[in-house]
Amino acid sequence: EDQVTQSPEALRLQEGESSSLNCSYTVSGLRGLFWYRQDPGKGPEFLFTLYSAGEEKEKERLKATLTKKESFLHITAPKPEDSATYLCAVLAFMNTGFQKLVFGTGTRLLVSP
């Protein structure tokens, strides 16, 4: 069964304390891995798309990387405004020939000043 697991479930950091969020997946036929940020009561905001192992993308304090089994979202010197839930989603080909999008359960990040 295709699975997407994010860890940790929750993470509390001090401002400036760098860390990484993990998204591990067990799917066949990976077509893409997406990272989103979601603030409470709002829709997710697109951050990155990664397609193949070894690929990296950066945006401000965030850097996403991809291996054959997992993706990391590195947060460098976070600020309180980085507090949000970070979701990863995996697009994979099913045996049926159709694509399926599976979201992980997210990591709730809280950055304290």
Add this chain to the structure above:
Amino acid sequence: DTEVTQTPKHLVMGMTNKKSLKCEQHMGHRAMYWYKQKAKKPPELMFVYSYEKLSINESVPSRFSPECPNSSLLNLHLHALQPEDSALYLCASSQGLNYNEQFFGPGTRLTVL
């Protein structure tokens, strides 16, 4: 205009009511999506429209009926819902047809009494 709008923001309905959720985007995106999100859970894909045609129905009960009147509008018609259908309903759109770089609306918070 780079946003997806959804109306209403909040909706309370009884199990015998008929109501509709509306989603609009003016970015010329070719794909539009409906998601359901329960509290502290990731979004679950419900429907995908590509070029105004329904391309994906993730085994959603018939009490949810999507409609795409034109390339900018997406509706979700609700009838005879159950209390467990209470959730945040998110609409999203993307330029490509492969779930990439989805722009999400703020959602409609639905409560079924």
